Amino acid sequence: MTFEMLKNRPFLPLASERLLLRPIHKNDAKALAKLANNHNVSKTLARMPYPYSLQDAHDFIERKVREMKDGSPTLVLSILNRTSHEFLGIISYENGTLGYWLGEPFWGQGFMKEAFQSFIHFLFDFCEIPEFEISAMPLNTASVRIIEGGGCLPTFQKELYSNATQSAHLGQYYALTRENYWARYCAKDVPVVWVVAAAILKDQKLLVAERPQGKSMAGVWELPGGKIESGETPEAALARELHEELGIEVHHEDLKPLTFASYRYPKFHLVMPFFTLTTWRGDLHGKEGQNLAWISYSDLENIPTPAADIALFHKLGAVMKNQGLWG
């Protein structure tokens, strides 16, 4: 996928343990202005003005939303608390350069490290960017730790002019290539986990299930399915899982293979054959107390999904919308 391909498609929010990253939106203006109007935040940033008014926030958001719509290589995402949806800050990629800031009340809790990891993984994996550049003022030690801890390598030093302090400071520049990122990310051997999942479609809607509390990735919405047991075929495993989870009977001939995911999570490598299903027997209902939802294509921008599913949902959208099976 490239930035051009993100155009005119729903942007699936990026979910991590505590955070949600999604494109900046005009409703963020008030919270953004409140957090940005803080000299402690803007003094180590090159372009942020101080004081920062509500009008500044509206202008910034309007400009960035327009640039993202144009299909330019720009992603400006709001960092939100995944549960409360409170606005915490911004992370962005614009023409090869990454930038971020976090509101002062949220410093010192590892939020930016988490947002940074989730965002750069998406940029290298899904958007296939070849590399990015990032800079920080060395006096911003928290930021330097995140950048260096993320594997970025120092390139050169240059003066950075801070709008807020109206003065120039020494800036350290860094870069990270896709090749170096993957080499580092994949350096550790992790187990391969085989999972099978289904896109169940009815009346132009897709069924998704919320991962319950207590499981990994709790609260994200996934496709029904589960782990393939030893000796099982993907089809048999899916039929078993759908019977256990949804009380339906599915036969081999109901299942149409669509694509598969091969996705590296930090602790395991997921391989997930992915089938579509439009016919089954029995009354479909959640048998394990899980929340279920029938969603349309545009609803995707409002539900967090496992990172591995983002590409699957796009593929599903491309195929099923054409066939008139998903609206």
Ligand SMILES: Nc1nc2c([nH]c(=O)n2[C@H]2C[C@H](O)[C@@H](COP(=O)(O)OP(=O)(O)OP(=O)(O)O)O2)c(=O)[nH]1
């Ligand atoms: N069922 C399903 N699982 C998915 C999807 N996307 C995705 O990354 N997964 C991951 C989440 C889990 O780590 C694994 C499925 O395991 P599971 O649902 O059978 O088992 P589990 O949650 O009890 O296992 P675990 O995560 O606690 O290890 O695959 C998806 O769309 N559907």
